[in-house]
Amino acid sequence: MESSSPAVPFPLLQTPIETNYRACTIPYRFETDNPRKATPGEIQWIDLFLNSVPSFRHRAETDPTVPDAPAKADKFAQRYTAMLEEMKKNPESYGGPPDCILLCRLREVVLRELGFVDIFRKVKDEENAKAMTLFEGVVKLNDAIEDEAKRAENLVRGILAGNIFDLGSAQLAEMFAKDGMSFLASCQNLVPRPWVIDDLDAFKLKWTQKTWKKAVIFVDNSGADVILGILPFARELLRHGTQVILAANDLPSINDVTYPELIEIISKLKDENGQLVGVDATGLIVANSGNDLPVIDLASVSPELAFMASDADLVVLEGMGRAIETNLYARFKCESIKIGMVKHPEVAQFLGGRLYDCVFKFNEV
Template identity: 80%
Template sequence: MESDSAMGAFPLLTTPIESNYRACTIPYRFPSDNPRKATPTEIAWIDLFRNSIPSFKKRAESDTTVVDAPTKAEKFAQRYADILDDIKKDPESHGGPPDCILLCRLREQVLRELGFRDIFKKVKDEENTKAISLFPEVVCLNDDIEDGGKRLENLVRGIFAGNIFDLGSAQLAEVFSRDGMSFLASCQNLVPRPWVIDDFDTFKAKWNKKSWKKAIIFVDNSGADVILGILPFARELLKCGTQVVLAANDLPSINDVTYPELIEIISKLKDESGKLIGVDTSNLLIANSGNDLPVIDLTRVSQELAYLASDADLVILEGMVGFSHNPADFT
């Protein structure tokens, strides 16, 4: 991860940032709560992270890059469980009170201390290979939709379907391990509109004006998520003349795509002339967000991303990064 001196606030946050932005918007506790006693919300989140330990341990056990991986995986499971127990007993321990960012950071810290740098590498590579092979078909299916509004809705549905490939969730990890995941099947199984939060018509009206000069898209998971969900959408923006910046993590975390991995994926998808299924990519940029967790604090992004985002007029935070924990207020 980049040093603190190389990190800064995302430039489009509403100022003053201190009173307008919180990285974790879920109310884990209130001023009236006893600081020495975990709140029901904190306990629920601690239990959620505890439930993910077996799937992380299983991935760590099979990490061939780590000597004596099974033994170290057991140490990870025990150490992280002990930390969660400590926080449940005393929410101010281990840098608390706890929130999603702290619980993620502590998990990554234990893994890295034991030598585990990327326990999801194998499954990421496998899913990237599958998704790359499907990319032309998915793009052609979108291009065949003549009505612009319906094509846009199909692209957005593709983003939703792709984001199901999130192995940070214990339930989704179990489903993936048992049944695998099919992007096209996920598209078909999405609930119809109206969605729980449904601003699509407003977004479509703005899209039809083709008014965006530069878009920043914070990407999330490897595989179908970024390749079959985000990239067809980004390609459509490029067709509209928008410059697109894809921001990816600096270091591995769960199955999130990293900056080096995304560069490699894009290079494999481009043809000999550097095009993405017929679309020029000279306006497509890949940026290192500086982040090393599956959630993001927008007061800490890389200087590179901050510079590129300074004149952006569209920002998209996709997946858990944007919607479950960190909805941001932008200027």
């Protein structure tokens, strides 16, 4: 399940990691809580994962790569549900106490033990194909905005709109199954600013200075998210002379884009001269993050990514899992952006915002 090389800490985290860095943003319990009794926070989050079981079972039972998929999907639902219910009774079971990393990890373990490697592959392929047909139009709309600060805001809004395509959210999975999602409509329908965390104005000022030499972007979902949100943003950085490293998952998890999938997507979007709609893409690198979950613990990344990222002066974490549920308060040696949409009511409650509110956290050094 892990990258073939031993994992290492992400080198741009503030040190020492042991005291400065905790991956999970939301505290599920405190030192004074009884270790043998689930806290209200733990029960709330266990219930959130319980609510997602039916959508995962549905994706699994239609997986054409797994023999007897419907029967194995039922086994997945039964096993994972039983594990979650057991953690309510004994939070230390299965390596607890639980947090979002452990709850995601257990779900992947059960799926993979039953032979399910990538239950969202079909919908990822469909959404990637659809988004690629829209890519040129989206970047040309951005290019038509002459004011640098306004163009930066439009690119940020594109990332947030693309981040709606998240099948790890039970509510959004249901909406997507019924109606699909329009990227341009999503851009127009973002909740109005100010967002629950909103450092966009400070970022726009910094953006116009064009000072970053190398940026590392931890990407999130397939489809509109990476193709219509992240890649136009990365293309604009390239145009400013910034080298861009896109860090993608080693293995599939939900509808997150993987390292080999992202390489294929970019190769299809480049023209015969290696350009992305007129912008030289030789400075665009895809890296294997070493991660296999929709959240990420930056104390454990691939050594290849650590080597490539060591001299970057901008880190971008994108998506609810990587930038909000984990790493919202992570501190870096360089400037950083945490950007994503709030798609769980529990996260909105913790942040004091609204469901589908936006987070744009920009930290200058």
